[in-house]
Amino acid sequence: MENNELPADVALMWRLREAPRRGPKPSLTLDDIVQAAIAIADEEGDLAAVSMARVAERLGNSTMALYRHVKSKDELLVLMSDAAVQRPQPLPADADWRTGLTLWARNVMAEIRRHPWYAKVPISGPPAGPNNLAWFDSALGALKDTGLPEEGKIGVVMGLVTYVQGQIRMSGDLAAGYGRNPAAFEQFGAVLRRVVDPRVYPSVAKLVDAGVFDDEVNFEVESDADFDFGLALYLDGVAGYISRGG
């Protein structure tokens, strides 16, 4: 058959399996499994909360039943990461590239905020699922009138993806760390004051003296501002690249 050549997980994500004819009717569908796993991760806010046993329990099945539908837990994670993201909203057709990419990046951020575990799924290859590919397509589309060569568009989008992913992972890790031990953050300024020798860490010492770490930090607000700040810097760079013609 034609889709035998496709990697198994890709075939699953694109639903390319032909319906099997014989055997008992499945009491589980792949969709059920993926949705249950997503629900657990969402509720717990933690990818580590997803265990095969827990997913099966939620579905009223035994653990091993899942393995009839999924080759391994890793495969389930890949399926989750494609199913978790909805298709992107189409960008306004009349938007210039910068407006489009800004919107796109914010939408990605918003989408993933609903599934914070998304950034923890190890990326094992190019974006091969239909939903993730749609996001990729949408970002490329924002650059269609820039005159950049195709490779240049890919580079710009990859850089943006990298930035967004990095931001998400970092803020996610920090938020988790904060939740686990808020004191560590509140004491950070005091810790630095105790530990930082100005001869060894001159620049950090200046920050400490300037009192930068003294006020409490609000993570939600600050990470949004940081995100837009870094994004704007990156897009400034892209603007220069475009005006140079790639």
Next chain:
Amino acid sequence: MENNELPADVALMWRLREAPRRGPKPSLTLDDIVQAAIAIADEEGDLAAVSMARVAERLGNSTMALYRHVKSKDELLVLMSDAAVQRPQPLPADADWRTGLTLWARNVMAEIRRHPWYAKVPISGPPAGPNNLAWFDSALGALKDTGLPEEGKIGVVMGLVTYVQGQIRMSGDLAAGYGRNPAAFEQFGAVLRRVVDPRVYPSVAKLVDAGVFDDEVNFEVESDADFDFGLALYLDGVAGYISRGG
């Protein structure tokens, strides 16, 4: 005692524990443990290869002996991530900020390439270890003549850290995925050709038609080029920010 107020892991990283007086001489030092764990992660190229049992075995001790020196495996990981990075080389004093940050970013990349697992250690808080703090200090120092306010410098450096981290994690994940299943990458173009409907994925379809995915990809080379490309874009943005005066 004064350091009782410090978080335990911070105190360990800065070696602030007073020497205990009574009891048997420790046959293990914290350094031994951390170095053994690093050695395992380096050799295996995989943070998951580090288990408490394996570290202990390497040291000729029992698993549980480690817990006299380290509160948990997570704490060991934090210690590893600070011990793994050497102090940064001082940046040339006469370098402008852009040369300095470019050098800095490349040095970070080179340093972490020697310990690819570094990027997998969950960041649970601000950079609190002496070595990581030294890197942070070094990056801030590169911006000292820019006239940026302290908060602006932090923003620039945080954005850069985010970019570098994102790049490292992504290229690391991809390389691991490639190692596990090279076929998935080589077939990627063919897969897209089979699966991409131009009406749904117009921009990706254009890439496919342009043959962008047809040539084999060399990961080492390409990721360096991608890294410098994205870095340059970001630094272009920073240049604009600086010339606007923060």
Next chain:
DNA sequence: TCCTTACTGCGTATTAGGTACGCTAAATAG
């Protein structure tokens, strides 16, 4: 000197999780 005390190493056991294997039963093709 000897006892107390703090501390190290470690054996044991518990808990959690992923998954190989093989059996049983169901549905369908012939």
Next chain:
DNA sequence: CTATTTAGCGTACCTAATACGCAGTAAGGA
């Protein structure tokens, strides 16, 4: 009706983290 294919699942094995408590050791004080 029989052969084949497939779903569910019980069992078992392996890896890993870590709580708990005992035993032995070295320094401080009597």
